[in-house]
Amino acid sequence: MAPVTVWCFQCRIDYVDEVETCVDCAGPTIGRSPLAPEEVGADDDEQLAYEFNSWAVDARARLDAELWTAGLKHAWMAGSLIIREDDEEAIDALVDKVDQELRPTFEPGATLVEYALDDYPDDARERLLHLIDLSGVAHQIEAEHLLLVQERDEAEVDDLFERLAVEEPARLEFGPGIPGVDPLEVVHDVFVSADKLRRNTSDAKAKAGFVAARAQAYEIKLPWGYDGHFWRSVLEHCDALQDSIETDDRDEIKEHASAIRDSLRTVL
Numbered sequence: 001m002a003p004v005t006v007w008c009f010q011c012r013i014d015y016v017d018e019v020e021t022c023v024d025c026a027g028p029t030i031g032r033s034p035l036a037p038e039e040v041g042a043d044d045d046e047q048l049a050y051e052f053n054s055w056a057v058d059a060r061a062r063l064d065a066e067l068w069t070a071g072l073k074h075a076w077m078a079g080s081l082i083i084r085e086d087d088e089e090a091i092d093a094l095v096d097k098v099d100q101e102l103r104p105t106f107e108p109g110a111t112l113v114e115y116a117l118d119d120y121p122d123d124a125r126e127r128l129l130h131l132i133d134l135s136g137v138a139h140q141i142e143a144e145h146l147l148l149v150q151e152r153d154e155a156e157v158d159d160l161f162e163r164l165a166v167e168e169p170a171r172l173e174f175g176p177g178i179p180g181v182d183p184l185e186v187v188h189d190v191f192v193s194a195d196k197l198r199r200n201t202s203d204a205k206a207k208a209g210f211v212a213a214r215a216q217a218y219e220i221k222l223p224w225g226y227d228g229h230f231w232r233s234v235l236e237h238c239d240a241l242q243d244s245i246e247t248d249d250r251d252e253i254k255e256h257a258s259a260i261r262d263s264l265r266t267v268l
Helices: 057-069 085-102 122-135 151-171 183-199 204-217 228-247 250-264
Strands: 004-008 014-016 047-051 074-077 080-084 112-116 139-142 146-150
Touching: 047 085, 057 074, 057 085, 080 085, 112 151, 122 139, 122 146, 122 151, 146 151, 183 204, 183 228, 183 250, 204 228, 228 250
Parallel strands: none
Antiparallel strands: 004 014, 047 080, 074 080, 112 146, 139 146
8 A cells, every 4th residue: 555645735635646636625635744733833932713615725835834844823613714923024024025926916907897896895895805905806895995907807896786786685694793702713713623423423422512503593684705605505405403302313414514514514
């Protein structure tokens, strides 16, 4: 049997050296063993968590490579990057570097179109810019909330404005939010506990973790970057898994836990 020589950079799953892509998260494999969160720093070192759920897996892999090159210890938990607090400034610089390198730019001499965002609330502006980031449309923000895009992308950006107008009312149908709690952290807790139950339907700790995470999932606002209909379907799967846990139906526990895990793995 061929020796294990590569690992998924964020799942830490090991593979034989012919495997180039992780079957679990679709991330590229690397030729070094990733650190676990508890291995980042000494026992008395404070840690920080950065959320990169909105970054594509290839972009996270690019950042991971930059961190290794810089000799900065780090670990991944799905879309969360765990670092030493003492490395915050150096890692901020690398995050900005990777973000700028991967961001699409205007073509030389391109005609630009302006959109005034003054009348949009902060959360709506953030949502719109996130949609534009996901679309891959080159854009810039000038002073006074002025959005610039290339004329060739005008129709696509107009569609995103229309999508925002449709989605914003749907945001009100979800929870009021939990002070001090990032909705994406709750999503991560739901994913992790469901994934554990998918693999072991008798895991009592995973059951307790899921019940707690599900309760919070109904209290948080619509997670940033998530489609309202998608999140509603996740909550429905959570309800079904909760019922299965209460009846201790192991087949249904595995079925609904797998559905939650498969849905969320595409956005984490």
